[in-house]
Amino acid sequence: MSATMFDFSPGAEVPVAGGAGGTAPTQALASAAYRDSPVDELTAANPDAKFSGARYSLLVPNLGEAFSRAVQKRLLAPGRPEMVQAFGIDPKSVVDHCMAASRIRRERDSRLTAVMLACAVLFLPGTLVWLGAFQLRRILAAKRTGPGAGVVGGVVLFVVAMFAALFLLVPPFTGFWSLYFRLVLVAPVAGWLLAKQICERTARVLRERWSGVLAGSGAATVPEAVPSKPNDHKAEQLRKEYVRLGAEQNSNVLFYAGRKGILGMGPRWGVWQMAETLEPRPGTGSIDPFRSWDVARAIQDRLTQLDRGPLHTGGFPKPDVRHWVVVPVGEGADKIERPTGSETEAYSVKPFEVQRICNEQHFDNGPRHYLGVQFVLYDGKLVNNLLVNISVLYNTLRVEISAYSLGPVSGKLTGGPSAKTKSVDKAFKPWEKRTVQLPLVDMDEVVRLSVRAPFTWFPHILDEIGGKLALPEPFGLRHAWTETPWNHRFMADDALRAVTPVLRAVHAATVEVLHEHGVNTDKFALGGAPDAKPGKTDDYGL
Incomplete structure (x- = not known):
């Protein structure tokens, strides 16, 4: 390796700060809770998110229903697996909106359930005939394409409608059963008309919330987390899960998963190293003892001043500089586990243990220490991380x-x-x-929502017969739905431009500490501006 400048060989990785959440990605993820598009759009955004288990197409959830249910189960259920930090967003706000959307739908489903009991369950034979016709219509429509795809399904509904008219005019029985059979195929239609009004009102509310969230208007409230009576165990449990969510988000432990990079931060796209032998300055007999933590603290002081330049020309925003403990996990790992014991508190490693890891764990097993500087840019759309690791092996x-x-x-x-x-x-x-305007809620959607409504009181059963969304693991709200920044010209430029100032700040702080402790710093001279270009550094050329 050159003795005069950073090289470009593969090196270790590093995590970076978890600073303020940006509003744009928070709003985008929160809006998913209110969306009424097909769930396929969500799985297309991340192929690792799987939707499975649907037995009846009439019970399949839409995107908002599936997303809200999956996020609440994954982040608020007691005994859930640990969550990866979501940098650049506010996870609590996203979960709040999922809870709020579920509450709106629950109120709608309560009304639809009452309609179903009055107009469907009491006339169950006719309801089953209509549901069978709609299910057959959906199956036929799914198998056929082209302009005539819905013709056969329309014929099926027309035949049932003819039977309904026949039963209404010429019932097959007399007395009570005569009246019953006059209504058996008509009452579900009346129920459908009532249900349509309920569904349209709720759809307008959900769409207003959808637009409002993206526009940044208002925050969701979660009254379910506020105890309404003494010993309200459900609310207390929900409150504890919110506290746990916040503790995980603020944890100083990160996970490195091979070519995936650091979970929650993305793959490592660049690495620069300075490595030289520690020798005393000429004329001095020895080096004054120092530790890696001394270098890390000096670098920290320099990095916190990156927003202070000699010219008033904009530049870096206030950086978020933090110490991290990085734990290695397999690239295909499906869960994470943070360190436990007396050295940890609230999912974070205590400061004295962070310092010990920085000073002592440079080789072999165990977590490693990294110092990170993070910039949350473009209203949170870009989270740029540069992470520093300091190690001493023998005299290097x-x-x-x-x-x-x-x-x-x-x-x-x-x-x-x-x-x-x-x-x-x-x-x-x-x-x-x-171009013609379609109803906000069409015929099939009213039937789907009406049939799902009674089952929403038994969510686990609904998951089994209607299908459920499995979120990608290890799960983090941000990195699960993220696109590459390299397709955006200015984002890519800013990610690359941040490298040189940070490298020079790290170099200056390191040389300062070495000089103060009697180390010969001639070999640590920094050459020209280092080359910064994105690559797959964790493939190691293999």
Whole structure:
């Protein structure tokens, strides 16, 4: 290795600060709780998110229903697995909106359940006939494509409607059963009309919330977490899970998963190293003893001043500088476990143990210490991390800087609600198209919501027969739905431009400490501006 400058060989990795959450990705993820699009859009944003178990298409949830249910189960259920930090967002706000959306739907489902009891359960034979027709219609529509895809399904509904008219005009029995059979196929239709009004009102509310969240208006409230009576164990348990969520988000423990990089920060795209022999300055007999922590503290002091430049030309915002403990996990690991014991508190390693790890754990097993500087940019869309590791092996000091960048939330979760339309042929000019407005809630959607409503009181059963969303593990709200920042010109530029100032600050602080302790710093001279370009550094060229 060159004795005069940083090299570009693969090195260790590092985590960086978990500073203030940006509003844009928080709003995008929170809006997912209110969306009424198909759940396929969510799984397309991350193929590792799987939707499975649907037995009946009439019970399949939409994106908002599946997302809200999955997030609440994953982040608020007692005994759940640990969560990866979500840098650049406020996880609590996202969970709050999931709870709020679920509460709106629960109120709708209560009304729909009452309608179902009055107009469907009491006339169960007719209801089953109609549901069978709708289920057959959905199956046929799924198998056919093209302009005539819905014709066969329409014929099925038409046949049932003819039977309903026949039973209404000429019932097969007399007396009480005559009246019953007059209504058996008509009452579900009346129930459908009532349900349609309920569904449309709720759909408008959910879409208003969807738009409002993206516009940054208001925050969701969670009255379920406030005890309404003494010994309200459910509310107390929910409050404890919120406290746990906050403790995990603020933990100083991170996890390195091979080529995935640091979970929650993205893959490592760059690494720069300075490694030289520690020798006393000429004329001195020995080096004054010092430890890695002394170098780390000096670097920390320099990094906190990155926003102070000699010229008033903008530049870095206030950096978030933190000490991290990094634990290695397998690239295919499906869970994480933070260190436990007397050296930890509230999912974080205590300061004295962080200092010990920095000074002593440079080789072999055990977690490693990293000092990170983090910039949350573009209203939270870009989280740029540069992490520093200091190690001493025999008489060689190595200072290593690693770069990680987390890009914006998937574009599939950033759009607002739009009117439902479709293109049809013009009446007298079939070679031309015109756009027609569709109902906010169509016939099939009213049936789906009405059939699901009674089952929402038994969510575990609904998961089994309607299907459920399995979130990618180890799960973190931000990195699970993130796109690469390298497709955005300015994001890519800013990620690369941050490297040189940080490297020079780290170098200056290191040399200062070495000089104060009698080390010959001639070999630690920094050459020209280091090359900064993104790459797959954790592939090691293999």
